[in-house]
Amino acid sequence: MSTRKKLIAGNWKMNKTAADAVTLAQELVAAVGRQPAVDVVVCPPFTALESVARTLDGSLIKLGAQNMHAEPSGAFTGEVSAPMLRALFVTHVILGHSERRQLFGETDPAVNLKTLAALKHQLRPIVCVGETLAEREAASTLKVVQAQVERGLEGVGKDHAANLVIAYEPVWAIGTGKVATSEQAQEVHAFIRGLLGKLFTDPVAQRIRILYGGSMKPANAPELLAQKDIDGGLIGGASLEARSFLDLLAAAAAS
Ligand code: PGA
Numbered sequence: 001m002s003t004r005k006k007l008i009a010g011n012w013k014m015n016k017t018a019a020d021a022v023t024l025a026q027e028l029v030a031a032v033g034r035q036p037a038v039d040v041v042v043c044p045p046f047t048a049l050e051s052v053a054r055t056l057d058g059s060l061i062k063l064g065a066q067n068m069h070a071e072p073s074g075a076f077t078g079e080v081s082a083p084m085l086r087a088l089f090v091t092h093v094i095l096g097h098s099e100r101r102q103l104f105g106e107t108d109p110a111v112n113l114k115t116l117a118a119l120k121h122q123l124r125p126i127v128c129v130g131e132t133l134a135e136r137e138a139a140s141t142l143k144v145v146q147a148q149v150e151r152g153l154e155g156v157g158k159d160h161a162a163n164l165v166i167a168y169e170p171v172w173a174i175g176t177g178k179v180a181t182s183e184q185a186q187e188v189h190a191f192i193r194g195l196l197g198k199l200f201t202d203p204v205a206q207r208i209r210i211l212y213g214g215s216m217k218p219a220n221a222p223e224l225l226a227q228k229d230i231d232g233g234l235i236g237g238a239s240l241e242a243r244s245f246l247d248l249l250a251a252a253a254a255s
Pocket of ligand 1: 011169173174175176177213214215216234235236237238
């Protein structure tokens with residue numbers, strides 16, 4: 001049994017107005033109570049962060065953002081910085097999501113700068129990595145993931161590394177209903193933990209949570225979460241309704 005507490009993070013993507021986000025957050029607060037057996041993070045869009053922060057106040061549910069800029073301030077129209085997120089009581093930030101990489105041209109060096117900036121400002125980065133279908137079919141999954149982990153985490157000090165969260169999200173499984181088998185996921189998770197061991201020492205690697213993401217649902221979660229190196233989930237579609245998200249929390253608590 002691992003000593004890592006499971007973490008379930010909901011990635012709401014570009015869904016929900018501030019009012020809709022508050023409704024969902026209220027349902028979660030009422031059901032999760034003050035002592036969840038798992039760590040819970042919700043990541044609404046920027047426009048709902050402030051109102052959801054108010055709803056979560058006093059609960060154990062943590063607030064995450066879906067992206068940020070690496071610089072603390074400046075002439076970067078349309079961007080949001082780590083200090084701005086911190087001022088809204090944000091504690092986590094998703095970085096390098098495959099949608100950002102594929103649709104907005106985000107590169108490993110950019111993810112790296114953001115990761116360093118997040119850690120510097122006491123935000124916990126949830127750094128996303130994962131291969132495309134073509135890369136998996138070309139048997140280059142581990143090579144791709146290795147490059148993303150090594151480049152994305154370059155320069156992270158051993159002392160800060162335990163604050164990292166890694167999300168392994170095979171691109172072909174995101175929003176497609178096609179979930180990785182527990183064997184496929186565990187293989188990559190164990191590989192990532194080995195890489196983290198080389199970068200930061202084994203004891204530190206044992207403390208870093210590695211989440212699985214990609215069509216995780218209440219029906220497939222128990223098998224995934226039972227794997228030795230799967231420490232939780234980054235949940236898209238199934239995080240948009242209280243019932244399915246709460247069922248995922250229950251699955252994580254039972255694993
Ligand atoms: P999904 O999304 O659960 O809808 O596949 C996961 C993610 O993109 O983080």
